Amino acid sequence: MRRRAFVEPTxxxxxxxxxxxxxxxxxAVVAVLAARSDWLDGGQAVVALGAGLGIVALGVASALIAxxxxxxxxxxxxxxxxxxxxxxxxxxxxxxxxxxxxxxxPAINDITTDPENPPAFDIVASARPPGANPSAYQPALAxxxxxxxxxxxxxDVDLAPDEVNELLSDLVDGQKWRxxxxxxxxxxARDGRIEMVTRSLIMGFRDDxxxxxxxxxxxxxxxxxxxxxxxxxDFGVNARRVVAALDEMRAAAxxxxx
Numbered sequence: 336m337r338r339r340a341f342v343e344p345t346x347x348x349x350x351x352x353x354x355x356x357x358x359x360x361x362x363a364v365v366a367v368l369a370a371r372s373d374w375l376d377g378g379q380a381v382v383a384l385g386a387g388l389g390i391v392a393l394g395v396a397s398a399l400i401a402x403x404x405x406x407x408x409x410x411x412x413x414x415x416x417x418x419x420x421x422x423x424x425x426x427x428x429x430x431x432x433x434x435x436x437x438x439x440x441p442a443i444n445d446i447t448t449d450p451e452n453p454p455a456f457d458i459v460a461s462a463r464p465p466g467a468n469p470s471a472y473q474p475a476l477a478x479x480x481x482x483x484x485x486x487x488x489x490x491d492v493d494l495a496p497d498e499v500n501e502l503l504s505d506l507v508d509g510q511k512w513r514x515x516x517x518x519x520x521x522x523x524a525r526d527g528r529i530e531m532v533t534r535s536l537i538m539g540f541r542d543d544x545x546x547x548x549x550x551x552x553x554x555x556x557x558x559x560x561x562x563x564x565x566x567x568x569d570f571g572v573n574a575r576r577v578v579a580a581l582d583e584m585r586a587a588a589x590x591x592x593x
Contacts, residue, residue, distance in 0.1 A: 349401035349412030353419040355394030360426060362387030371539035377565025378466055380538060388430055395423035437568045441479045444468060445562035446573040448489045448581070450477035454547035454560045458516040458530045463543070467564050470543075484574045490557040490581050492588040496522045499548055499555045502587050503529060506580060512544060520548040520555065535572070540565060542573060557584060 363384055370380035398419035405413050445468075447453040453472040456463075460470035480487065492499065500519050507514060512531040520527025527548035532541050541564040549556050559580060561573040 344410055346401050346405050346408075346410040346412035346416070348397055349405065349410075349415040349419075352394045352398035352401050353415045353422075355397060356391050356419045356423045356426070357394075359387045359390030359392075359394060360422070362390060363426070367538055371534075376464060376466060377540050380540075381566070384538070388427060391423045391426050394419050395427070398423070433570055436570050440483065440571070442567040443476055443479050443483065444567055444569045444573065445472060445476055445560070446480060446484065446487060446577050447472065447560035448487055448558045448577065449560075450474070450480060454528065454545045454558050456530065456543060456545055456560075456562075459532070459543040459545065462515065462532070463564060468562065468566070470562075472560070480574075484578070487574065487577055487581070490584055490588075491551065491554045492557065492584075493554055494588060494591060496520045496527075496555070498591055499557070500527065502584055502591070503527070503546060503548070503557075505587065506583055507531065509583070510580070522555075523550045526550075533576075542569075542576070544576070 364387075366375070366380055366383035366387055369375040369383065370377070375383060398416040401412065402416040402420070404410065405416065450472075455472075456470040463470055492502075494502065496519075503520075507529065510533070512533045514529060514531050516528075516530045518525070518528050527546075529544075529546045531544040531546075533544060534541055542561055543564055544559070544561045546560075547558045549558075559577050561576045563569040563573060
């Protein structure tokens with residue numbers, strides 16, 4: 336009678352570690368799709384995404400424990416554990432980077448070129464649902480902004496009103512921001528303003544933007560404000576948006592003036 340070769344059993348924890356990672360990925364994908372489809376608002380989407388990433392982290396921890404046990408016991412299932420660690424680490428890498436950024440800098444979610452008299456949200460205020468951040472600028476953010484982004488200041492240009500309006504239109508079209516309301520600048524006769532909204536690439540979170548143009552000392556002064564609709568920490572997104580817009584408008588104004 337032939338004797339059957341002994342085969343080491345497969346680690347159930349290793350198998351479940353991969354299942355946890357895949358389940359967490361599925362929850363995270365559903366959270367992203369729900370946020371982009373407006374089935375969940377920003378706060379709910381963050382909770383759902385956090386739950387998915389938490390399940391992924393549980394899977395990675397289980398895989399590491401299973402891998403250690405497999406090393407000493409000789410059980411099968413090392414491939415399950417290794418794949419769970421690799422896939423889980425890939426999913427957790429970007430959120431981990433954001434977490435480090437969030438810990439290293441103060442929580443700030445509203446950036447403006449004029450903290451003393453920031454451009455106000457009008458249409459945006461009515462578009463923000465319950466649970467969103469307040470549309471009014473919080474004066475406590477001014478000191479943090481000056482420390483973190485001292486380069487963010489109003490932009491003064493020596494251009495005719497029509498040239499200013501064209502400059503702003505080119506900026507908005509290039510950035511593909513969705514315009515909610517627009518009033519053209521008419522020099523000393525009328526201030527100009529544009530209210531807009533944009534969405535983040537992955538989650539589709541909305542940030543609100545307003546640009547104001549006034550005549551100050553005979554020149555057109557452009558002020559901008561960009562604010563996250565949800566959350567206390569924007570990870571520098573709004574500041575980068577304002578700085579990039581100011582640089583683009585400054586360069587465009589110089590080309591017109593030549």
